Amino acid sequence: MFSENQSLLSRLIQNLLLIIYSIFALFPLFWMALITFKSDLQMFNTTFFFTPTLENYKAVLIGTDYIKTFIDNVIVSGGAVLVSVLAGVPAAYALARFNFKYKEDLAFTILSFKFAPEILVILPLFMIYQKLHLYDTYLGLIWVYQLITMPLLIWVVRGYFEDISVEVEQAAELDGYPWYSVFWKILLPLIKPGLVASALLAFIFAWNSFTFSLQLSGFNIQTVTVASLRYIASDTVHYGQMAVAATIAALPEVILALLIQKHLVRGLSFGAVKG
Amino acid sequence: MANIELVNVTKSFGKKKALNDISIQVHDKEFFVLFGPAGAGKTTILKTIAGIELPEKGLVKFDGEIVNLVEPAQRNVSMVFENYALYPHITAYDNIASPMRSPLYRKDEDYIKDRVMKVAALMKIDHLMDRLPARMSNGQRQRVALGRCLVREPKVFLMDEPLAHLDAKLRHFMRAELKEMQANFNTTTIYVTHDYMEALSLGDRIAVINNGQIEQLGTGDEMYYTPVNEFVARLFGEPEINIIDAEFVLDGGNKGVRILNQIKSFAIPEDVYDALAATGKTQFHIGLRAIDLSYSFERQTEHDIHGQVYSIEPIGNKAVLNVDVNDTILRTVSPPDLSAEMDSDIFVSVNMKNAMFFDAESHELVVRHNQAQYTKAVN
Amino acid sequence: MAKTKPVVAEVTQENSLYNKKPWLTRARPYLIIAPSLLITIGILVPFVSAIFYSLTNYSFRSPNWKFIGLDNWFNALTSPEYWHAIWVTIQYAAATTISEMLLGLGIAILLSRETRFTKILRVVLIFPLMIAPVIATLIWQLMTNNSVGIIEKFLNLFNIYNFTWSSSPKTALFTAALIDFWVYAPFVIVLILAGIQSLPKSPFEASRIDGGSAWFTFKNLTLPMLKPFLYIALIFRLMAAMQEFAIIFALTKGGPGDTLMNLSVTAYNTGFAFMKFGKSLPYILTLWLIINIISKRLVANWQKVMKQASGNS
Numbered sequence: 001m002f003s004e005n006q007s008l009l010s011r012l013i014q015n016l017l018l019i020i021y022s023i024f025a026l027f028p029l030f031w032m033a034l035i036t037f038k039s040d041l042q043m044f045n046t047t048f049f050f051t052p053t054l055e056n057y058k059a060v061l062i063g064t065d066y067i068k069t070f071i072d073n074v075i076v077s078g079g080a081v082l083v084s085v086l087a088g089v090p091a092a093y094a095l096a097r098f099n100f101k102y103k104e105d106l107a108f109t110i111l112s113f114k115f116a117p118e119i120l121v122i123l124p125l126f127m128i129y130q131k132l133h134l135y136d137t138y139l140g141l142i143w144v145y146q147l148i149t150m151p152l153l154i155w156v157v158r159g160y161f162e163d164i165s166v167e168v169e170q171a172a173e174l175d176g177y178p179w180y181s182v183f184w185k186i187l188l189p190l191i192k193p194g195l196v197a198s199a200l201l202a203f204i205f206a207w208n209s210f211t212f213s214l215q216l217s218g219f220n221i222q223t224v225t226v227a228s229l230r231y232i233a234s235d236t237v238h239y240g241q242m243a244v245a246a247t248i249a250a251l252p253e254v255i256l257a258l259l260i261q262k263h264l265v266r267g268l269s270f271g272a273v274k275g
Numbered sequence: 276m277a278n279i280e281l282v283n284v285t286k287s288f289g290k291k292k293a294l295n296d297i298s299i300q301v302h303d304k305e306f307f308v309l310f311g312p313a314g315a316g317k318t319t320i321l322k323t324i325a326g327i328e329l330p331e332k333g334l335v336k337f338d339g340e341i342v343n344l345v346e347p348a349q350r351n352v353s354m355v356f357e358n359y360a361l362y363p364h365i366t367a368y369d370n371i372a373s374p375m376r377s378p379l380y381r382k383d384e385d386y387i388k389d390r391v392m393k394v395a396a397l398m399k400i401d402h403l404m405d406r407l408p409a410r411m412s413n414g415q416r417q418r419v420a421l422g423r424c425l426v427r428e429p430k431v432f433l434m435d436e437p438l439a440h441l442d443a444k445l446r447h448f449m450r451a452e453l454k455e456m457q458a459n460f461n462t463t464t465i466y467v468t469h470d471y472m473e474a475l476s477l478g479d480r481i482a483v484i485n486n487g488q489i490e491q492l493g494t495g496d497e498m499y500y501t502p503v504n505e506f507v508a509r510l511f512g513e514p515e516i517n518i519i520d521a522e523f524v525l526d527g528g529n530k531g532v533r534i535l536n537q538i539k540s541f542a543i544p545e546d547v548y549d550a551l552a553a554t555g556k557t558q559f560h561i562g563l564r565a566i567d568l569s570y571s572f573e574r575q576t577e578h579d580i581h582g583q584v585y586s587i588e589p590i591g592n593k594a595v596l597n598v599d600v601n602d603t604i605l606r607t608v609s610p611p612d613l614s615a616e617m618d619s620d621i622f623v624s625v626n627m628k629n630a631m632f633f634d635a636e637s638h639e640l641v642v643r644h645n646q647a648q649y650t651k652a653v654n
Numbered sequence: 655m656a657k658t659k660p661v662v663a664e665v666t667q668e669n670s671l672y673n674k675k676p677w678l679t680r681a682r683p684y685l686i687i688a689p690s691l692l693i694t695i696g697i698l699v700p701f702v703s704a705i706f707y708s709l710t711n712y713s714f715r716s717p718n719w720k721f722i723g724l725d726n727w728f729n730a731l732t733s734p735e736y737w738h739a740i741w742v743t744i745q746y747a748a749a750t751t752i753s754e755m756l757l758g759l760g761i762a763i764l765l766s767r768e769t770r771f772t773k774i775l776r777v778v779l780i781f782p783l784m785i786a787p788v789i790a791t792l793i794w795q796l797m798t799n800n801s802v803g804i805i806e807k808f809l810n811l812f813n814i815y816n817f818t819w820s821s822s823p824k825t826a827l828f829t830a831a832l833i834d835f836w837v838y839a840p841f842v843i844v845l846i847l848a849g850i851q852s853l854p855k856s857p858f859e860a861s862r863i864d865g866g867s868a869w870f871t872f873k874n875l876t877l878p879m880l881k882p883f884l885y886i887a888l889i890f891r892l893m894a895a896m897q898e899f900a901i902i903f904a905l906t907k908g909g910p911g912d913t914l915m916n917l918s919v920t921a922y923n924t925g926f927a928f929m930k931f932g933k934s935l936p937y938i939l940t941l942w943l944i945i946n947i948i949s950k951r952l953v954a955n956w957q958k959v960m961k962q963a964s965g966n967s
Contacts, residue, residue: 014767017761018771022775025782028793035802087690087693090690098683115949117942118897119899119917121698123925150694151694167360170325171354171423172373174325174327174348175377175380176374176377177378178378181378189364190363207786208785208788225900239802242796243796246789246793250786250789256784257781268841273845273848329675332673333673343672
């Protein structure tokens, strides 16, 4: 789409625009990580040059139960993804291979869960969860989080299954392998990269979820997103600690994002776009 | 080693009928060819025999036993898919070895190594054993797929265009190898192709399939000399057979067959005359193979047809000479180095002995000379 | 002849015993899908009860409730808060979706050029999307903080002091939309970029040979071929923006006053903060209804566009 002989000026402008956006997108992260090392005293009068200190980290990690919050997040997000993988991969396979009545209707129903407003879900759920003693439990949250992770996994993994030609499976059948061997020995190895990437992406979205854990968990379990609300709401002037909270919450996802580069587009578009 | 039979098989995909009431019987140890244009239903027949597709009507029988409900894995058939269907994540060696590592057909590793290397040598791919399919050419992949099929001893080999992606030289070589292997293995083979030369050279018997139905079933000779209709006649022979209008003159001085607006009609053998007269019709289609037409640049007899050179297409060791006669193109053969000017005059003489006559409406064969000689027992 | 008769009888029946797979095999797809359906549908059972409760005056304070019929709905539809909530929802959705689509498209085009610079950028520009919206709000609040924020300090250089950001009704929507843009623009960018990269090269080469200007190429080649991708980005962003809760709640809880009280936040406040559950449900159900209708329309359109596009390329 770009011709090779664009003027130097136009190329400069393009790069300039990109640089502006890059600063907009990345500087906040950079700055936030920076001030985690700034003491409260130096917060007001210095900008970029200061003496780094670890007191903020100490205050948050040791002084509060933020670590437990972090671990809670891991448990709930990881658990949700695990359940979605175990139930979703077979479902994705069924949608990819079998032709049965209402197949597309079912598939779109699953997809529509993603678009359901979260508020719609939590208010009635709040009552029912109390009755079922699921309020403020890991199980309860893991179950709700399925609304985030399951549609993603099913739709994306379905696409990966559809990429494998049916005849490879048929050849395996003729070779003498029963259907579960075909699934385990041939299909799974082939979709593994895509499956892992989708699972990681689902993990990231579950990690970021706020609305569900806000209302459906209280004291026992607090996710990182809800806990950080504490920092926003309070009048504290411990800005450095706020930054620490944010950085710790954001770090895992940034790392994971680097790992799933190749499959990112498929995951984000729920399989609609093959990146 | 098995006698395979399809009885009144019908298979539809949605609204489309892929197979329409097909009945075939393949004899034990026979090399049986399914021949026809793309989309005719040949692959569907193979898959129905393999058990991958279940017909909604009709029976599949192995040695007289109905196997409709037997799972593909249990049927002990071996298949080469048209687009190879290799396992992408394992090496060529593992691909070929795979049938012998399955729970149903398991053998020990020494036996496997022996068999795999033998087959690999046969396919000339022994140097590729450690490669993944992605790093092979189409021809190499196809040979791995063939290898995977031949490495077992199943009841029947099912081959779906196994040589389609090989270059001409390799294809010729493999064709001969296949025929010899099949004789050695003594295994029933059902082979799909759309290359008529392959069909003629390999098949003990051929079934011509079109639109889910069998047009004709018989030996290669039967197909070539007594095609059951114009469609079959066109499939065999290169260049394609010439089929043109013919008028049958029953009586009088011009008794015989008139073609191409020629005033004089051509004499026809007596058995042909009788058969045409018996129909009571006068309009037919006549099929003349290219080799039954000869050409000369000077008029030889008064029966010669006058036309103009339209084009010359060299095809290897011969050339197709297209002659324009009153806006109809006749195809005949000539030496590949023939040179002639476009639109120059040329004369064509016709050998009526091998002419075939088709009904002008139904396109079915009415008669040809000495028909009984070519027709063997059908089925 | 007698021997072949029974076979013929079997065979002329369509779907005879021999032509149907055993029921276990036929049931397999449903059995495999069952767990996932149970899990997800189980969660949505509350939705049905939601409709029920919207017809009551259930409150978390007083467990005794009674049917008050459609009073809840009537009250909602006649209250100014209801219509204000719809207006805010539309404003927010429009501001974010339009800015993200337009600027996202522009940046994606800039990024589609193959240089070392763009290749690195493509990887790192995804980071904002990975950050939880709540965390993003926290970061921006820090940056815009009137005492220590870096943006505040930057604006000071231009003699702008104490910009009101989220504390004034005039700028609150702008602030919220800005944060939303920061987080979600990469989503649009990644999607459209993937679309651009998947376009076939030949039409563009032909157009260059034919002497088409850059704008002409863009309008008549690029845009039509990108339609499917634009649609997907639009559907996802619009649906999400209409029900945005996290950012607004974390920013101002709906304030200042009721500036940012869209349907989601209003529902939450009514339902939980004020403990009036039945009263909040009309807001929720209205939101759901709007999203449902629009998404069905858009998805149907998208499928149409997909069919067209595959004909083009």
